[in-house]
Amino acid sequence: MAATEELIRVAVEAGTPLLLATLGEIYAERSGVLNLGVEGMMLMGAATGFMVTFVTHNPLLGVVAAAVVGVLLSLVHAFVSITLRANQVVSGLALTMIGLGLSSLIARKFVGLPLPVRIPTIPIPGLSQIPIIGPGFFNHDPLVYFSYACVAILWYVLYKTKMGAAIRAVGENPAAADAMGVNVFLVRYLCVALGGGLAGIAGAYLSLVYAPMWIENMTAGRGWIAIALVVFALWDPLRAMIGAYLFGGLEAAQFTLQARGIDPSLLGMLPYIATIIVLLIGVKETLRKRIGAPAALCKPYYREERTL
Amino acid sequence: MDSRAVGTTGVLVIAIIVVAIVAGVVGYFAAPPKIVEKEVPATPKTVEEAKQIVAPLGLTVMPKLKAAWIYVGPIGDYGWSHAHNMGRLYVDKKFDWLDTMYAESVSKANCKQYIENFIQQGCKLIFTTSFDHMYPTAEAADEHPDVIFFHCSGYIRKPNMGTYFAEFYQLYYLNGLMAGALTKTGKIGYVAAQPIPEVIRHINAFALGVKEVNPNATVHVRWLFAWYDPTKAREAAEALINEGCDVLAFTEDTPTVVSVCQEKYEEGKPVYVFAHYSPMLKYGPDVCVSGQLVHWEKIYEDIIIKVALGVYNTTNLENVDYWWMLKEGAVELGCDYGVPINPKLVPVLQQIKVKDKLTGQEMSVYDLVMLRLKQMSEEAPTFDPFTGPIYDQDGNLRVHPGERLGHDALWTMNWFVDNVVGTIPAGGGE
Numbered sequence: 001m002a003a004t005e006e007l008i009r010v011a012v013e014a015g016t017p018l019l020l021a022t023l024g025e026i027y028a029e030r031s032g033v034l035n036l037g038v039e040g041m042m043l044m045g046a047a048t049g050f051m052v053t054f055v056t057h058n059p060l061l062g063v064v065a066a067a068v069v070g071v072l073l074s075l076v077h078a079f080v081s082i083t084l085r086a087n088q089v090v091s092g093l094a095l096t097m098i099g100l101g102l103s104s105l106i107a108r109k110f111v112g113l114p115l116p117v118r119i120p121t122i123p124i125p126g127l128s129q130i131p132i133i134g135p136g137f138f139n140h141d142p143l144v145y146f147s148y149a150c151v152a153i154l155w156y157v158l159y160k161t162k163m164g165a166a167i168r169a170v171g172e173n174p175a176a177a178d179a180m181g182v183n184v185f186l187v188r189y190l191c192v193a194l195g196g197g198l199a200g201i202a203g204a205y206l207s208l209v210y211a212p213m214w215i216e217n218m219t220a221g222r223g224w225i226a227i228a229l230v231v232f233a234l235w236d237p238l239r240a241m242i243g244a245y246l247f248g249g250l251e252a253a254q255f256t257l258q259a260r261g262i263d264p265s266l267l268g269m270l271p272y273i274a275t276i277i278v279l280l281i282g283v284k285e286t287l288r289k290r291i292g293a294p295a296a297l298c299k300p301y302y303r304e305e306r307t308l
Numbered sequence: 309m310d311s312r313a314v315g316t317t318g319v320l321v322i323a324i325i326v327v328a329i330v331a332g333v334v335g336y337f338a339a340p341p342k343i344v345e346k347e348v349p350a351t352p353k354t355v356e357e358a359k360q361i362v363a364p365l366g367l368t369v370m371p372k373l374k375a376a377w378i379y380v381g382p383i384g385d386y387g388w389s390h391a392h393n394m395g396r397l398y399v400d401k402k403f404d405w406l407d408t409m410y411a412e413s414v415s416k417a418n419c420k421q422y423i424e425n426f427i428q429q430g431c432k433l434i435f436t437t438s439f440d441h442m443y444p445t446a447e448a449a450d451e452h453p454d455v456i457f458f459h460c461s462g463y464i465r466k467p468n469m470g471t472y473f474a475e476f477y478q479l480y481y482l483n484g485l486m487a488g489a490l491t492k493t494g495k496i497g498y499v500a501a502q503p504i505p506e507v508i509r510h511i512n513a514f515a516l517g518v519k520e521v522n523p524n525a526t527v528h529v530r531w532l533f534a535w536y537d538p539t540k541a542r543e544a545a546e547a548l549i550n551e552g553c554d555v556l557a558f559t560e561d562t563p564t565v566v567s568v569c570q571e572k573y574e575e576g577k578p579v580y581v582f583a584h585y586s587p588m589l590k591y592g593p594d595v596c597v598s599g600q601l602v603h604w605e606k607i608y609e610d611i612i613i614k615v616a617l618g619v620y621n622t623t624n625l626e627n628v629d630y631w632w633m634l635k636e637g638a639v640e641l642g643c644d645y646g647v648p649i650n651p652k653l654v655p656v657l658q659q660i661k662v663k664d665k666l667t668g669q670e671m672s673v674y675d676l677v678m679l680r681l682k683q684m685s686e687e688a689p690t691f692d693p694f695t696g697p698i699y700d701q702d703g704n705l706r707v708h709p710g711e712r713l714g715h716d717a718l719w720t721m722n723w724f725v726d727n728v729v730g731t732i733p734a735g736g737g738e
Binding site: 111252254259261 | 382384385386390528530531533536537538539540542543544546547548550551562563564567590591729730731733
């Protein structure tokens with residue numbers, strides 16, 4: 001019993017940074033913008049969150065600063081890919097490289113320092129008493145609860161509101177959305193910014209809660225897993241939760257599995273194998289529509305084309 | 309002209325410009341860190357010290373010497389490169405006739421380039437501080453017979469290339485004595501970085517200490533396959549604790565394992581831990597028992613003085629191999645300088661009674677640790693952990709009774725002693 005609780009707890013903790021980053025990327029991609037800069041934004045979030053918390057002794061300020069930095073970086077990508085209509089893949093990759101270099105540069109003096117304050121674990125009264133799932137899901141720090149709230153809100157907004165319908169329309173057929181009076185550029189900007197903010201917070205979770213420490217390149221590929229998880233989750237916030245905990249749990253379980261002779265490199269490939277399988281399924285147009293892949297993903301929108 | 313064509317071309321041009329700018333920025337940040345000239349100005353009073361050293365040799369002034377250090381990691385890491393850099397700063401400050409330079413985060417591929425660079429700038433003595441740097445250093449030593457090289461942790465030596473290492477196995481053994489006495493579950497966890505002989509040797513020394521005071525306890529090993537990854541270290545530590553380990557030791561370059569144990573203590577579940585490489589007491593004031601600390605400056609000081617005085621030159625280093633331990637002062641027991649055992653845990657260790665396997669005398673584990681520390685610090689150590697009989701995991705007698713393992717056997721170790729639970733991955737230990 002205790003082992004199951006422990007397994008859930010570890011999976012949630014390891015899965016939370018993946019979940020936050022995946023949720024943000026889902027919104028960006030739903031609006032038609034692929035942002036491969038998740039890893040870079042997470043790194044900048046991790047570095048900024050750590051530095052601000054270290055200096056101010058206020059973790060909340062650290063998390064907010066991480067989100068702001070994530071948003072600012074994502075706006076660079078938004079400007080290049082939405083306004084200038086440059087190649088989203090190139091711009092996103094550049095963002096990752098910039099985040100990698102810039103975070104090491106600005107936070108060099110903070111490497112290995114102990115964080116003076118910790119984000120406390122707050123058990124939710126009542127819920128944390130539920131057998132098995134209680135301690136696993138409801139005995140965490142506030143950022144984990146924040147990620148639960150994000151899942152619920154982002155799922156609701158995406159599928160149950162006019163705003164969500166507009167976002168999906170922009171990602172599916174921007175010209176049609178434009179004709180209906182949706183401001184395609186604004187929607188895309190907002191979605192990319194949301195993605196950046198959540199990626200920044202995901203990074204802050206790593207450097208403030210999970211490690212808690214700053215070292216260069218500490219995300220160690222989690223941004224890429226998040227991008228893979230978007231596909232695995234079929235662009236759905238609820239399924240993102242399952243995917244994040246599954247792959248987070250697998251990652252954390254690698255040391256238990258190691259004792260049973262399973263190579264960690266094998267586990268590291270699983271998210272990408274799952275992604276390729278989903279992409280293969282998505283090759284067929286009818287299936288693509290069913291799984292929810294945005295048709296206009298990676299395609300810049302030219303307003304003047306509407307009249308042609 | 310078609311308006312659409314203008315748009316496309318315009319966008320393309322802008323895109324190219326943006327990509328060029330981005331590439332430039334990326335290139336700037338991705339470039340190897342600049343070579344930084346020495347930061348700490350020499351203090352005048354140390355000149356006297358230098359003069360005293362040279363006086364008996366009939367020299368009045370120490371000859372100028374320019375030395376360079378090449379580090380594999382950032383000097384801000386919490387372990388290896390940081391410790392080497394502390395050694396450099398020490399000698400740089402101590403000897404005003406010495407000029408030092410360094411380069412950090414130098415990979416195997418870039419190592420040769422940095423060496424050439426330093427030689428062009430007039431360095432006559434070059435330290436390369438990672439096993440990865442061994443072949444580039446050897447190549448450079450062949451090409452520059454007028455420059456002296458010292459390589460840390462390797463085995464290739466040449467007339468102008470020596471080797472050096474500060475070895476921890478005695479300390480790991482002492483940590484093992486304490487771990488074996490402290491465990492209640494009989495399960496001790498070990499978070500290990502990479503499966504190389506050095507780490508295997510340290511795990512074995514630790515396990516031998518555990519076995520001496522607690523023959524039934526086992527040491528459970530998990531590999532990170534990384535030197536520097538706090539998130540993986542946390543996951544490994546948590547996994548070991550969940551499997552029932554109540555004492556942890558580790559070989560990796562972050563204080564994560566200590567932090568995890570301190571958290572468990574605060575949750576009411578004490579898990580004791582031993583620090584690695586750097587003073588980590590502050591990360592685990594209630595749980596960090598002891599650990600291993602390094603003093604590279606002892607080795608650097610010795611090499612630099614001997615090079616400056618001409619004791620070492622470009623023709624006589626073929627057999628110069630520093631393998632310094634407790635008696636030379638290159639390593640120190642403790643989780644902070646001058647603190648061999650956390651004062652909070654001294655009374656606990658003084659209460660646990662064990663028997664000295666050599667004399668049969670009953671004493672506290674604290675006294676046993678101090679006795680062994682003294683024995684191993686002697687000019688000719690009267691105790692060595694790798695003294696037979698020692699059996700491996702398959703029950704083979706690896707060290708015969710009374711026999712002591714020598715440098716080469718320790719240097720190439722690729723087997724675990726019998727109370728270690730875990731495997732050495734393929735390709736490891738070779």
